[in-house]
Amino acid sequence: MAASVRSRPYARLRGTRRRIKPASATENAIIIEQFACNMEHQRIIEAILFAAKRPMTCKQIQQVFPELEQPGLEEIQQALAAIAADYQQRPLELKQVASGYRFQVRAEFSRWMARLFEEKPPKYSRALLETLAIIAYRQPVTRGDIEDIRGVSVSSSIIQTLLEREWVKVLGHKEVPGRPALLGTTKQFLDYFNITTLDELPTLQRFELTLDNTPTSAGKE
């Protein structure tokens, strides 16, 4: 009774669905050929995304093709959309993060994924998270800026950890005595938190602590 082999050629089905414009017989033939070619590109792109082990931009995907066979960026975009649609029913999703597209397991399965790995996912200390938040929201900042905001000294190992995880990098140096490093976040930081730009970070909450006599209330900045 094992799962019946369903050989429904899913992709081709979708292909027909996509051709919308009416076309004469010959035109039709051309479109089909063109389309078959696209389908092959699409399959290659899908293979690339799974094999790459890092997020891939359209440009990077294009480069994988030999120069004379390179699909246009637009075609790659379309292929990505088609692939994403193909996986809509599957436990994976094609996700765009800061440094490109990658396949990942849908969040709803995290419960089982956590059991898959013996090591617990890393937990980050409040000190590290606050430091990271300051760098993310206030960049570029120096270590001194971070200490001013937190009111305590920042341990080097926190900065070191952030640099090593490649969430933070040195953007330059501030032209003041000592030339302290100016820190900012990286694309890998965005990738890790599954977002494409800093704008997608949660909005800062502003808590009212004002000098006039309004009672305390929280609100959005």
Add this chain to the structure above:
Amino acid sequence: MAASVRSRPYARLRGTRRRIKPASATENAIIIEQFACNMEHQRIIEAILFAAKRPMTCKQIQQVFPELEQPGLEEIQQALAAIAADYQQRPLELKQVASGYRFQVRAEFSRWMARLFEEKPPKYSRALLETLAIIAYRQPVTRGDIEDIRGVSVSSSIIQTLLEREWVKVLGHKEVPGRPALLGTTKQFLDYFNITTLDELPTLQRFELTLDNTPTSAGKE
């Protein structure tokens, strides 16, 4: 523009299509429920195979489920067959190898995969370079020694990479609790840098002298 929006409950759709035998209303209900459950298991198994990063046996897959929810080995086998069938049209295949099941890119895509990886080789991280330098100059050292010197923890993957590259080997074990491995460099390491003995590694002073024309080119990314 992250791809998402899932709607159609695929599992149920497919479920109905599969029910072939005529059945009474109540029987029907039972079959559907049973089936929905299997589909959920199947989706979880699929997610496990993609996330695992190593081949998984049926037994290992079973263990990922909490004890009371574990599907039987037979059900897992069936799910694997169904998943394999689902991917028949895709550039991936579910393959059984000696140590279990894993997804792999179909052989016909090797040509592109080769191009994908032949790109510029990735760069080693600062953390890896420092770890290697400490091993080279301070051998034999344990991982703990390296952590002491660097002030941050050393990830196992760095040590693993160095061992795989055959630049570093385990010389023995230190007779202290835990018997940590003592690491040292290999002959391959010397070969790579074109030197015959570690003595030929430049000492820091000597190096600074020869570097005089490139002031502080250190540490920048």
Add this chain to the structure above:
Amino acid sequence: MENTIEQPLATVNGAPFNLLPEDLYIPPDALEVFLELFEGPLDLLLYLIRRQNLDIVNIPIAEITRQYIDYIELMGLLNIELAAEYLVMAAVLAEIKSRMLLPRRSDDEEEDDDPRATLIRRLQDYEIIKQAADDLDLLPRMEREHFTADVDTSALAIVQALPDIQLKELILAFQDVLKRVDQTSHHQITKEALSVRERMATILAQLEGENSLLFPQLFIRKEGRPGVVVSFLAILELSKERLIDIIQPEPFAPIRISAARAAEAYC
């Protein structure tokens, strides 16, 4: 820790200290753990203000100062290592308090004459970040909610180019490590004759898989006297670090060297 926070509390400056500060709605047992939860003086101060839902404008600075100082006294009592930052904040509060007590001169036009203004701004900035850190922690992230989906490519027989390293990079990396060590810790990284270290590694490698080797086997004759000295130093160093055992079963018997064995050798 002698100070269980039960009835007879300690004496502070000679005066008996019988009560926990008022408004301290924390079970005493939990207090120690609790105090260590604060990320710093701003965090503690914010907690004191927020817990009472105080409008910071109207906070009786005197009251907050008193509570704050009670807290840090308690930290002292509990032997919690008190960072200097807490004491600085106590001084700031005391200063604000004293300035509030002085009559305000009407000719003082400075806008931020109110000494609380700076403190309020810092507290606000900190609270925003504190919340942002919590929010960040809640964002779904890799390794916890999301896992990348990779497939195997090893079957495709692709040789992936390995990263290259220049010798220069390696030395610069080591230099950086040394620099950092100088700045941040007390580690003594002394330069040692490299050759002894290397010889230590060589000897360990030689011993690997061997039951034991005869002492003379560890010397390479053609290296001459300097080589012998290096090997000998390496053997002594290895022995000191308990990485090898030097065995002489009976007087005048040949000396044998073996890799250090686990406990059995010693018990």
